[in-house]
Amino acid sequence: MQTRRETIQQSMVVAGLLATAGFPQFAHAAFNKVGFDAKSVQDAVKAYGGGSISESKDVTITGPDIAENGAVVPLGASTALTGVKHMLVLVEKNPSALVAMFHVSDAVDANFLTRAKMGQSSDVYAVAIMADGKALFAKKEVKVTLGGCGG
Amino acid sequence: MADPMRIRAQAAGDKATIRVLMSHEMESGQRKDAAGKTVPAWFIQEVTATHNGKPVLSAEWVPAVSKNPFLQFAVKGAKAGDKIAVTWKDNKGDTRTDEATVS
Numbered sequence: 001m002q003t004r005r006e007t008i009q010q011s012m013v014v015a016g017l018l019a020t021a022g023f024p025q026f027a028h029a030a031f032n033k034v035g036f037d038a039k040s041v042q043d044a045v046k047a048y049g050g051g052s053i054s055e056s057k058d059v060t061i062t063g064p065d066i067a068e069n070g071a072v073v074p075l076g077a078s079t080a081l082t083g084v085k086h087m088l089v090l091v092e093k094n095p096s097a098l099v100a101m102f103h104v105s106d107a108v109d110a111n112f113l114t115r116a117k118m119g120q121s122s123d124v125y126a127v128a129i130m131a132d133g134k135a136l137f138a139k140k141e142v143k144v145t146l147g148g149c150g151g
Numbered sequence: 152m153a154d155p156m157r158i159r160a161q162a163a164g165d166k167a168t169i170r171v172l173m174s175h176e177m178e179s180g181q182r183k184d185a186a187g188k189t190v191p192a193w194f195i196q197e198v199t200a201t202h203n204g205k206p207v208l209s210a211e212w213v214p215a216v217s218k219n220p221f222l223q224f225a226v227k228g229a230k231a232g233d234k235i236a237v238t239w240k241d242n243k244g245d246t247r248t249d250e251a252t253v254s
Contacts, residue, residue, distance in 0.1 A: 094215050095181060098213055099213065099215040100211070100216055108224055109227060114221060114223070117214075
Protein backbone atom coordinates (compact mmCIF):
# COMPACT_ATOMS: atom_id res chain seq x y z
CA MET A 1 0.00 0.00 0.00
CA GLN A 2 1.38 3.35 -0.97
CA THR A 3 0.85 6.30 1.30
CA ARG A 4 0.03 9.71 -0.03
CA ARG A 5 3.42 10.99 1.09
CA GLU A 6 5.22 8.34 -0.93
CA THR A 7 3.16 9.13 -3.99
CA ILE A 8 4.01 12.80 -3.74
CA GLN A 9 7.69 12.05 -3.27
CA GLN A 10 7.70 9.87 -6.32
CA SER A 11 6.00 12.43 -8.47
CA MET A 12 8.53 15.00 -7.28
CA VAL A 13 11.35 12.73 -8.41
CA VAL A 14 9.72 12.24 -11.78
CA ALA A 15 9.22 15.98 -12.17
CA GLY A 16 12.85 16.54 -11.25
CA LEU A 17 14.00 14.00 -13.80
CA LEU A 18 11.86 15.58 -16.46
CA ALA A 19 13.26 18.97 -15.66
CA THR A 20 16.87 17.88 -15.81
CA ALA A 21 16.35 15.66 -18.82
CA GLY A 22 14.14 18.07 -20.70
CA PHE A 23 15.75 21.46 -20.47
CA PRO A 24 19.30 20.70 -21.56
CA GLN A 25 17.86 19.01 -24.60
CA PHE A 26 16.10 22.18 -25.60
CA ALA A 27 19.30 24.09 -25.04
CA HIS A 28 21.12 21.52 -27.15
CA ALA A 29 18.62 21.67 -29.96
CA ALA A 30 18.97 25.43 -30.14
CA PHE A 31 22.75 25.15 -30.02
CA ASN A 32 22.86 22.52 -32.66
CA LYS A 33 20.68 24.63 -34.91
CA VAL A 34 23.04 27.58 -34.81
CA GLY A 35 26.08 25.43 -35.56
CA PHE A 36 24.20 23.56 -38.21
CA ASP A 37 23.08 26.70 -39.98
CA ALA A 38 26.54 28.17 -39.99
CA LYS A 39 27.81 28.30 -43.54
CA SER A 40 31.37 29.29 -42.85
CA VAL A 41 34.05 28.08 -40.48
CA GLN A 42 34.12 31.35 -38.58
CA ASP A 43 30.34 31.40 -38.08
CA ALA A 44 30.36 27.87 -36.72
CA VAL A 45 33.14 28.73 -34.29
CA LYS A 46 31.22 31.80 -33.13
CA ALA A 47 28.13 29.68 -32.56
CA TYR A 48 30.06 27.72 -29.97
CA GLY A 49 31.42 30.74 -28.18
CA GLY A 50 34.79 31.04 -29.87
CA GLY A 51 36.36 34.30 -30.91
CA SER A 52 38.32 34.91 -34.07
CA ILE A 53 40.26 31.87 -35.13
CA SER A 54 44.00 31.66 -35.41
CA GLU A 55 46.19 28.90 -36.78
CA SER A 56 48.11 26.88 -34.25
CA LYS A 57 50.71 24.14 -34.37
CA ASP A 58 49.26 22.59 -31.24
CA VAL A 59 46.14 21.46 -33.02
CA THR A 60 46.32 18.71 -35.58
CA ILE A 61 43.95 17.53 -38.25
CA THR A 62 44.43 14.14 -39.80
CA GLY A 63 42.89 13.05 -43.03
CA PRO A 64 43.79 11.63 -46.39
CA ASP A 65 45.42 13.80 -49.06
CA ILE A 66 43.11 12.26 -51.60
CA ALA A 67 39.77 10.77 -50.66
CA GLU A 68 38.54 8.27 -53.21
CA ASN A 69 35.04 8.27 -51.83
CA GLY A 70 33.62 11.58 -50.65
CA ALA A 71 30.93 9.81 -48.64
CA VAL A 72 33.45 8.36 -46.20
CA VAL A 73 36.41 10.55 -45.40
CA PRO A 74 38.18 9.68 -42.15
CA LEU A 75 39.00 12.87 -40.28
CA GLY A 76 40.74 13.23 -36.96
CA ALA A 77 41.06 16.25 -34.71
CA SER A 78 43.44 16.32 -31.79
CA THR A 79 45.36 18.63 -29.55
CA ALA A 80 47.70 18.18 -26.61
CA LEU A 81 46.63 21.48 -25.05
CA THR A 82 44.78 21.57 -21.76
CA GLY A 83 41.72 23.69 -21.11
CA VAL A 84 39.97 22.78 -24.33
CA LYS A 85 36.22 23.23 -24.12
CA HIS A 86 35.00 22.16 -27.54
CA MET A 87 36.59 20.38 -30.43
CA LEU A 88 35.11 21.03 -33.85
CA VAL A 89 35.58 19.27 -37.16
CA LEU A 90 34.61 21.28 -40.21
CA VAL A 91 34.64 20.91 -43.97
CA GLU A 92 34.81 24.34 -45.53
CA LYS A 93 32.93 23.73 -48.77
CA ASN A 94 30.09 21.59 -47.45
CA PRO A 95 26.60 23.15 -47.48
CA SER A 96 27.00 23.63 -43.75
CA ALA A 97 30.61 23.64 -42.68
CA LEU A 98 30.25 22.00 -39.29
CA VAL A 99 30.56 18.22 -39.21
CA ALA A 100 30.90 17.33 -35.57
CA MET A 101 31.29 19.08 -32.26
CA PHE A 102 32.68 17.37 -29.20
CA HIS A 103 32.36 18.66 -25.66
CA VAL A 104 35.75 17.94 -24.11
CA SER A 105 35.75 16.97 -20.45
CA ASP A 106 38.67 16.24 -18.14
CA ALA A 107 38.07 12.54 -18.51
CA VAL A 108 38.70 12.30 -22.24
CA ASP A 109 41.61 13.17 -24.45
CA ALA A 110 41.00 15.95 -26.93
CA ASN A 111 41.60 13.46 -29.67
CA PHE A 112 38.71 12.33 -31.84
CA LEU A 113 38.47 10.41 -35.03
CA THR A 114 35.36 10.13 -37.13
CA ARG A 115 34.24 9.92 -40.72
CA ALA A 116 32.71 12.75 -42.70
CA LYS A 117 30.96 13.31 -45.99
CA MET A 118 32.51 15.76 -48.40
CA GLY A 119 30.74 17.13 -51.44
CA GLN A 120 33.90 18.29 -53.18
CA SER A 121 37.59 18.91 -52.65
CA SER A 122 37.96 21.34 -49.78
CA ASP A 123 40.00 22.44 -46.84
CA VAL A 124 39.09 20.58 -43.66
CA TYR A 125 39.51 22.22 -40.27
CA ALA A 126 40.02 21.08 -36.73
CA VAL A 127 39.17 23.84 -34.30
CA ALA A 128 39.84 23.75 -30.58
CA ILE A 129 37.82 26.28 -28.61
CA MET A 130 39.59 26.96 -25.35
CA ALA A 131 37.94 27.72 -22.04
CA ASP A 132 38.97 31.37 -22.42
CA GLY A 133 37.22 31.67 -25.79
CA LYS A 134 40.31 31.45 -27.95
CA ALA A 135 39.83 29.38 -31.07
CA LEU A 136 42.83 27.59 -32.52
CA PHE A 137 42.69 25.73 -35.77
CA ALA A 138 44.61 23.49 -38.09
CA LYS A 139 43.63 22.91 -41.67
CA LYS A 140 44.43 20.48 -44.40
CA GLU A 141 43.38 20.16 -48.00
CA VAL A 142 41.57 16.99 -48.95
CA LYS A 143 40.98 16.23 -52.60
CA VAL A 144 37.90 14.23 -53.41
CA THR A 145 37.91 12.11 -56.53
CA LEU A 146 34.37 11.31 -57.49
CA GLY A 147 35.28 8.59 -59.96
CA GLY A 148 36.21 6.23 -57.20
CA CYS A 149 38.83 4.58 -59.43
CA GLY A 150 41.64 5.76 -57.23
CA GLY A 151 42.81 8.32 -59.78
CA MET B 152 14.87 0.02 -32.94
CA ALA B 153 18.10 0.41 -34.70
CA ASP B 154 20.80 -2.21 -34.98
CA PRO B 155 23.30 -2.55 -32.17
CA MET B 156 26.50 -0.56 -32.12
CA ARG B 157 29.83 -2.26 -32.24
CA ILE B 158 32.06 -0.98 -29.50
CA ARG B 159 35.64 -1.97 -28.85
CA ALA B 160 37.39 -0.61 -25.79
CA GLN B 161 41.05 -1.34 -25.27
CA ALA B 162 43.13 -0.22 -22.34
CA ALA B 163 46.62 1.05 -23.11
CA GLY B 164 48.65 2.58 -20.30
CA ASP B 165 46.55 4.96 -18.23
CA LYS B 166 43.82 5.38 -20.80
CA ALA B 167 41.53 3.33 -22.95
CA THR B 168 40.85 3.80 -26.63
CA ILE B 169 37.22 3.39 -27.54
CA ARG B 170 36.14 2.66 -31.09
CA VAL B 171 32.46 2.80 -31.90
CA LEU B 172 30.74 1.81 -35.09
CA MET B 173 27.11 2.86 -35.13
CA SER B 174 24.53 1.64 -37.54
CA HIS B 175 22.59 4.57 -38.92
CA GLU B 176 21.46 5.85 -42.29
CA MET B 177 22.65 9.45 -41.73
CA GLU B 178 20.48 10.81 -44.52
CA SER B 179 21.76 14.26 -45.38
CA GLY B 180 18.57 16.01 -46.42
CA GLN B 181 20.27 17.10 -49.64
CA ARG B 182 19.54 14.08 -51.78
CA LYS B 183 16.50 13.68 -53.97
CA ASP B 184 14.65 10.47 -54.63
CA ALA B 185 13.62 9.16 -58.05
CA ALA B 186 10.51 11.36 -58.04
CA GLY B 187 12.61 14.46 -57.45
CA LYS B 188 11.45 14.96 -53.89
CA THR B 189 14.02 15.78 -51.26
CA VAL B 190 14.69 12.91 -48.91
CA PRO B 191 14.21 14.32 -45.42
CA ALA B 192 17.28 14.48 -43.21
CA TRP B 193 17.65 11.67 -40.73
CA PHE B 194 20.80 11.70 -38.70
CA ILE B 195 22.34 11.18 -35.29
CA GLN B 196 22.21 14.45 -33.43
CA GLU B 197 23.69 13.68 -30.10
CA VAL B 198 26.26 11.17 -28.93
CA THR B 199 27.15 10.66 -25.31
CA ALA B 200 29.55 8.27 -23.62
CA THR B 201 29.83 7.22 -20.01
CA HIS B 202 32.65 5.53 -18.12
CA ASN B 203 31.32 3.40 -15.26
CA GLY B 204 28.15 5.49 -15.38
CA LYS B 205 29.94 8.83 -15.28
CA PRO B 206 29.45 10.99 -18.38
CA VAL B 207 32.77 11.64 -20.08
CA LEU B 208 31.91 12.80 -23.56
CA SER B 209 29.08 14.43 -25.41
CA ALA B 210 29.06 15.40 -29.03
CA GLU B 211 26.72 17.10 -31.45
CA TRP B 212 26.63 15.89 -35.00
CA VAL B 213 25.04 17.03 -38.23
CA PRO B 214 24.27 15.04 -41.39
CA ALA B 215 27.78 15.61 -42.70
CA VAL B 216 28.92 12.64 -40.64
CA SER B 217 29.12 9.52 -42.79
CA LYS B 218 26.58 6.74 -42.98
CA ASN B 219 27.15 4.13 -40.29
CA PRO B 220 29.31 6.54 -38.31
CA PHE B 221 32.61 5.65 -36.78
CA LEU B 222 33.93 7.39 -33.71
CA GLN B 223 37.17 6.97 -31.85
CA PHE B 224 38.09 8.64 -28.59
CA ALA B 225 40.20 7.97 -25.53
CA VAL B 226 39.05 7.89 -21.92
CA LYS B 227 41.63 8.76 -19.32
CA GLY B 228 41.93 6.50 -16.28
CA ALA B 229 39.86 3.68 -17.76
CA LYS B 230 41.26 0.23 -17.10
CA ALA B 231 40.38 -3.35 -17.94
CA GLY B 232 36.99 -4.38 -16.61
CA ASP B 233 35.53 -0.86 -16.68
CA LYS B 234 32.24 -0.30 -18.42
CA ILE B 235 31.94 2.10 -21.33
CA ALA B 236 28.46 2.91 -22.54
CA VAL B 237 27.67 4.91 -25.66
CA THR B 238 24.30 6.45 -26.45
CA TRP B 239 23.11 8.16 -29.57
CA LYS B 240 19.96 10.03 -30.32
CA ASP B 241 18.76 10.95 -33.80
CA ASN B 242 16.58 13.78 -35.03
CA LYS B 243 13.52 11.53 -35.06
CA GLY B 244 13.93 10.95 -31.35
CA ASP B 245 15.12 7.38 -31.77
CA THR B 246 17.83 6.42 -29.34
CA ARG B 247 20.10 3.52 -28.61
CA THR B 248 22.58 2.64 -25.89
CA ASP B 249 25.20 -0.06 -25.97
CA GLU B 250 27.78 -1.05 -23.44
CA ALA B 251 31.21 -2.59 -23.67
CA THR B 252 33.80 -3.74 -21.18
CA VAL B 253 37.35 -2.41 -21.45
CA SER B 254 39.80 -5.19 -22.24
